[in-house]
Amino acid sequence: MSDETYLPVKAAGEQRVTVQRLFNTDGKPWARLKVLNPTAMTSEPIGLSVACQSAQISAVTLSLDNPASYVCGMNNFTFSGSITATKPGTVEYRWERSDGAVSATQKLEFKSAETQKLSYTWSLGGNFDGYLRLHVLSPNDITSSPAIVSFKQSCQKSQGLMTLLW
Numbered sequence: 001m002s003d004e005t006y007l008p009v010k011a012a013g014e015q016r017v018t019v020q021r022l023f024n025t026d027g028k029p030w031a032r033l034k035v036l037n038p039t040a041m042t043s044e045p046i047g048l049s050v051a052c053q054s055a056q057i058s059a060v061t062l063s064l065d066n067p068a069s070y071v072c073g074m075n076n077f078t079f080s081g082s083i084t085a086t087k088p089g090t091v092e093y094r095w096e097r098s099d100g101a102v103s104a105t106q107k108l109e110f111k112s113a114e115t116q117k118l119s120y121t122w123s124l125g126g127n128f129d130g131y132l133r134l135h136v137l138s139p140n141d142i143t144s145s146p147a148i149v150s151f152k153q154s155c156q157k158s159q160g161l162m163t164l165l166w
Contacts, residue, residue: 055089055110055139062134062144074125079147081118081134085110092137095120098130098146105137124149 009015033043062081083091088110095103108116122132131146 055085055087055091057083057091057136057140057142058086059084059115060134060136060142060144062132062147064132064147064149074123077122077124077149079120079122079132081120081144082115083108083118083134083136084115086113088112089139091139093118094135094137096133096135096143097122098132122149 028047030045030047032045035041060081060083062079065078065080083093085091091108091110092105093108094105103120108118110116118134120132120134129150131148133146134144136142
């Protein structure tokens with residue numbers, strides 16, 4: 001860094017010097033103050049920290065995909081979710097179910113302001129009332145509205161029929 005900033009001194013005392021620079025995250029950035037005159041002096045270098053702005057989440061959505069083709073017994077319910085970020089960065093999220101199960105925290109990289117799609121499959125059998133949520137943990141905490149799953153099986157062994165109530 002060879003930029004010089006001149007500070008006029010009108011009287012004895014201390015003056016604050018503030019300089020802003022853009023840094024990348026490579027290496028270890030540092031700065032030092034160098035006084036040129038009346039007496040040349042240079043401060044010890046100080047390390048600088050680089051605080052990168054991460055993505056901000058503006059929307060999280062979740063819905064249950066077409067529930068029309070299920071049979072008696074275990075059924076796979078597929079949910080479609082989306083996360084919308086306003087800028088590039090890393091997003092951490094997890095799936096939260098009404099039965100208390102919580103997925104491991106997962107990471108998603110955003111290269112720009114964009115929406116990324118996700119899916120989750122939940123296997124259920126018997127009668128069930130519950131929900132699934134998509135929960136973004138960082139960079140900002142935001143949770144989707146719950147996608148409700150409510151069905152009742154009425155199976156007859158001889159005919160293999162099932163009635164779904166939504």
